Amino acid sequence: MRVRKKPWADKYIKNHGDYIVTDPKNWLGKWQDRFAKVQPLNVEVGIGKGRFIIETARANPDINYIGIELQTSVIATALRSFMADPLPNVQFVLTDGANLDELFYENEIKKIFLNFSDPWPKKRHAKRRLTSPLFLKTYNHVLDQDGDIEFKTDNRGLFEYTLVTMNNFPMKFDYVSLDLHHSPENESNIETEYEQKFSPKGPIYKLIAHFTAS
Template sequence: MRVRNKPWADGYIKAHSDYIVTDPKAWLGKWQTRFEKNQPLDVEVGTGKGQFIIQNAKAHPDINYIGVELQKSVIATALRKFMADPLPNLQFVLTDGANLDEIFLANEIQKIFLNFSDPWPKKRHAKRRLTSPNFLKTYQKVLDPQGKIEFKTDNRGLFEYTLVTMNQFPMVFDDVSLDLHHSPENDTNIETEYEEKFSPNGPIYKLIAHFKS
């Protein structure tokens, strides 16, 4: 998806460096120093415009959150939304989610959120999907042994692909929902901007899984 350039993004990011990191490798082993308290760490890969992770940080002040996003204009939009009411337990990182094992220590993350990732529908692009085996290997390195992956999508093909790759890895499924918004779990579901816009068009699929020890 083409992202419209925002000329103000560079300056805004530089002006709010206390809340956003553009050199993540320099913070390896030091992420907790950017937060008010040392707490369990959850990471969203592909944080988009920030609604999901901001609302999670508000709802769970006992957890530290990091929103990872590759697109500068997109993460700048999330940062601007966040700065309307800054929280001490949320940071943003401008980087590629494929490199989590280069910026986080082994077992450092409690939970990884993957929300409405690009489905990369063509078979030749399968390795780019955020739930492909190579990505799962990276997540396994940085997740706590008891850590979990929470995945949401409206793309049936990507959901089925993810069920297969996680099962073969192997991973254990803690929960699988074929229609999240009509399930009991929807009572505590926090929506992304994309989810709000497109959920009327069809079901939202969700799974929670962990790696076998």
Template sequence: MRVRNKPWADKYIRDHEEYIVTDPQNWLGKWQTRFAKKQPLNVEVGTGKGRFIIEMAKAHPEINYIGVELQKSVIATALRIFMDAPVPNLQFVLTDGADLDEIFLKDEIGKIFLNFSDPWPKKRHAKRRLTSPGFLRTYQRVLEDDGTIEFKTDNRGLFEYSLMTMNHFPMAFEDISLDLHHSPENETNIETEYEQKFSPNGPIYKLVAQFKAE
């Protein structure tokens, strides 16, 4: 999807460098210094306009969060929303989710969130899906041994594909929901902007998975 350029984005990012990183390779091994205190670290890949990661940070001050987003205009929008009421346990990073193992150390992340990722429905684009084997290998390198991936989507084809790739990797499933919003877990579910808009059109699928010990 083409994202409209926002002329104000560059300056806004420069003016709030205490909360956003545009040179993530330079922070390898030093991420905790960007937070008020050292705490477990969770990362959302594809943070969009930021609603999910901002609300998670507010709900869990005992955890540090990083929202990763590739599109500058999108992450600038998330940053602007965040600056209305900033919290000390959230940072934003402008980078590609495929580069996580270049900016985080081995076993540095406790949990990775993948929310409503682009399904890339054409077969020739399968490698771009955030639950493809290439991405899973990257997540495995940066997740703690008992770290988890939480994945939500409204796209049944992508959900089935993700179940298949994770099962073959292999990964163990801690939870699988075929209709999140009509399950007990929905009581603590924090929605993304996309989820709020499109959930009335059909079920939301969710899984929680962990890499099996080699």
């Protein structure tokens, strides 16, 4: 979906360089320098308007969070929300999340969040899905040996595809829910803006999985 360009976005990003990175490859191996403290590092790929990463970071001050987003207007909106009450354990990165292995060292990330990613429903676009084998290979490289992936979607087709690709990689599932909002885990679930809007229309699917030792 095309996002309408916000004329204020570029200037806003430039004026808040302490919290957002536009040259991520220059920070390879130096991400912890951008935070108040050296702590385990979690990454969300595709942050939307930022509610999930902001509230998750607020609830977990002992973890550092990086939110990656490709679209300038989207990340600027998230950054503006964040600046209302900034946190020392959050950084934003304006870039494509497709090549995490060019941004992070091996085993550098503890957890990757994939929330309501574009399902790319056409078969010829399957390689663009953030849980395709190509992406999983990249995540396997940057995740810590004890790290995992948390994935949420309202798209059943993408969820089923993800179960298959992760199982075949192979990965092991620590948690699978076909209706997150009617499960016990929903008590601690932090919703994205998209999730708040669309969950009344159908179930939210979630899984947590980790890579097996090679």
